[in-house]
Amino acid sequence: MVRPIPSYGDEALDALAGMVRDFGLKEIRPRFRELEDAGEFPRDLYLRMGELGLFSCCFPSEESPEAGYRALAVVAEQLAYVYPPISAPMNLQAATVPLTIANWGTPEQVGAYVPGLTAGRFLxxxxxxxxxxxxxxxxxxxxxxxxxxxxxxxxxxxxxxxxxxxxxxxxxxxxxxxxxxxxxxxxxxxxxxxxxxxxxxxxxxxxxxxxxxxxxxxxxxxxxxxxxxxxxxDGFKVAMSAMDFGRLTVAARSLGLAQACLDSAVEYAGEREAFGQKIGGFQMIKKQIADMTCEVAAARKLVWDAAVKYDEGTIPTRESSIAKYYAAEICNRAAQACAEIHGGYAFSDELPISVYLNYAKLWQTGEGSANIQAVLIADDALGWKPMDRHRRPSFAGRAG
Known part of the structure; x- marks a missing residue:
């Protein structure tokens, strides 16, 4: 089920989200089974995403002077919504690799690698x-x-x-x-x-x-x-900045996947009948859908808070860690609830529900496992190891 895209409160970002969703529904989702069965790396899709400027969100240009980390979060969310594996390049091609080079590299290194990475020509x-x-x-x-x-x-x-x-x-x-x-x-x-x-x-x-x-x-x-x-x-500092970028992106991808699980569950619960009624009428399923709805809304606020702080010129280690931890946790719960609501159909190759389950678990681990994130957040709350003790201004708010 494809439900309306939530407004991001910005006309340009709303248009960007619509473009990415439209691209995904036309060029990715109809092909997901074909792509999986072929077993070939979809380099053509990476090039296509590069042509559309999806990897260039944090690199302002004359064509997109208002690009930034909110745009990065929007694109990552919408790609994960369409089909989780295709959102992977939003880490490698748009964040952890090119941003790390842009922020730590020499002009020669930046010129040699960043344009090719964001265009999808280099991987x-x-x-x-x-x-x-x-x-x-x-x-x-x-x-x-x-x-x-x-x-x-x-x-x-x-x-x-x-x-x-x-x-x-x-x-x-x-x-x-x-x-x-x-x-x-x-x-x-x-x-x-x-x-x-x-x-x-x-x-x-x-x-x-x-x-x-x-x-x-x-x-x-x-x-x-x-x-x-x-x-x-400098490797420790380089690695920590790369992880900060990565956590924001994984948080946004987890949010998109959680939204896809919610939409699939709502559609199925509104159509499937059992015991003479739509299964959405059963209290247990109502509770699952209500929890998913509230948790997705809360995760969206956390992801947005971290993205805004990036665009304001700060690398928000605390906020990106909290967003990543919570979004990945609720993504796992949403995927599990979605599978339970679909019953046996969750295991059918005709639906991507099993893919949702597997990627939800992966993102709970990637860019810092859930247990590690919990330790960092708790130590920060206790005042034992403040997460912003390494806080530093970003090099220009955005790489450019």
């Missing part, structure tokens, strides 16, 4: 997580970058790296000074065709074939010192 990946690291991304990091004359040699492995098998470029985090703890982590821009890189797909049948995840192995991969993103030892 990026964010190589941070390791096989044994889990949520202890930086403390347990084993990947090393050793200085060798004017170059660095990178050795190690990264795990759960989305799109690594098709990417042209990776932002790679490695320890350049293992004795310095998190201050010894550095970030590098590494071409994925560099000698010594091997990529192996990680089978994840429940996620389908449109958002591939991978393991990357680095065997003495040589990169010049000019590949450093920021200065040596």
């Amino acid at each position: 990026g990946c964010n190589a941070m997580t390791e096989p044994d690291g889990g949520s202890d991304l930086l403390g347990a990091m084993r990947t090393r970058a050793e200085r060798d004359g004017g170059d660095y040699l990178i050795t190690g492995a990264k795990m759960w790296i989305t799109n690594a098998n098709v990417a042209d470029l990776a932002v790679v985090y490695a320890k350049t000074d293992p004795a310095a703890g998190h201050r010894g982590v550095s970030a590098f821009l590494v071409p994925m065709d560099a000698a010594g890189i091997a990529v192996d797909r990680v089978p994840c049948r429940v996620l389908g074939k449109l958002m591939p995840t991978n393991m990357i192995t680095f065997d003495r991969v040589r990169v010049p010192a000019s590949a450093l993103l920021g200065a040596a030892g």
